[in-house]
Amino acid sequence: IFTLIIVLVALSESLGAENILGAFLAGVLVSLLSPNKELVQQLDSFGYGFLIPIFFVMVGVDLxxxxxxxxxxxxxxxxxxxxxxxxxxxxxxxxxxxxxxxxxxxxxxxxxxxxxxxxxxxxxxxxxxx
Incomplete structure (x- = not known):
């Protein structure tokens, strides 16, 4: 799943779109594959516990x-x-x-x-x- 996220984020970046679009498309694809609840909980934990705080730190740094x-x-x-x-x-x-x-x-x-x-x-x- 992380490989899929990286590939789609890189693709969106190379097309001149925002990185968040690639991550969103990766989420849509994962949703279409009907992931189990444990995988969704792990992705939630990783996103909310690690990635989202980094995003807000970087917003603060750029301000x-x-x-x-x-x-x-x-x-x-x-x-x-x-x-x-x-x-x-x-x-x-x-x-x-x-x-x-x-x-x-x-x-x-x-x-x-x-x-x-x-x-x-x-x-x-x-x-x-x-």
Missing amino acids: NIWALFKDPNIMIMIPLLFIALLISKLIPILYLKKWYDMKKVIGSGFLLTSTLSLVIAAATIGERLG
Whole structure:
């Protein structure tokens, strides 16, 4: 499976596509082969325990934090985007409050913020594409 991932990532790189596309295609192919649950659990453990943390470390390494402080417009946008993020999570919470108790609603709100990792990954790819 790791050979398949490496081959497809190399192929996507040689075609000028993002590496993540090759890894995604490898996952689709593995899914089509109907892997057993143990293999899927091992891949999950390896991905979440090793590869994904490395990705976020590299995003942090590539981040030029000083560039954020140089542009005053960006300093204004950061809190505005953070507030917009919170508001976008609060709207479903207020809607769910009609049917569920506050404990479940707050828990749901925290689960909604877990998609931040996807936003970071998408932003990284977008930044690399220009």
